[in-house]
Amino acid sequence: MMLADAIRSETWRLLQNRTAVFWSIVFVPVISLVLAIGGFLFLQSKMDGAMQTLPPELKLNASAVDLGQSLVDAAGGLAHPGVLAFLLIGAATVFAGDYRWETWRLITARNNRPNLIMGKVGAVKLMALTGLALLLIASMGADVAKGLIFGRSFTFGFGGDEAQAFGLLALLSYVRVVQFLLLGLLAATVTRSLLAAL
DSSP: OHHHHHHHHHHHHHHHOHHHHIIIIIHHHHHHHHHHHHHHHHHHHHHHHHHHTSOGGGOOOOOOEEHHHHHHHHHHTTTOHHHHHHHHHHHHHHHHHHHHTTOHHHHTTTSOHHHHHHHHHHHHHHHHHHHHHHHHHHHHHHHHHHHHHTTOOEEOOOOHHHHHHHHHHHHHHHHHHHHHHHHHHHHHHHHOOHHHHO
């Protein structure tokens, strides 16, 4: 019960820090979607000019966008360095915030230290899960935009093999992200410094 209280309180504290939430959870999915759409629009404008000079028999029919395979591919690339760097902002804030603002002495009387640390880990795991889910949504949005911009049709091939691959790749990416963020916990507890955790 005390552990659940610690997780809830740490999650609530993180959600109140809108700057950390934006930079660690929202920024990367939004900027990746904007950059992808901008890149597709630029490429389409260049292709329009090139296609006008080709004879009709040389123009290729674009293949359909397979959203199921796109989902699997996105799951395999969730743990890239850009995502890790921005998720670390939120994780360092959670792990080292009490050292930075000297609030350990105010909360330890209401719970024990192991529960407080595990509460922080639980909040960071929820933050990472939310960030990765938003990144998957942004990746799918980019593929939908790609199909719309280039005038392609859509398919969704997502059978048992694809579902298994998606689940395993997403789980592996999530574990890699959490392992990386826990290094921030180690740095924060050893050095008691927000800067060191980052």
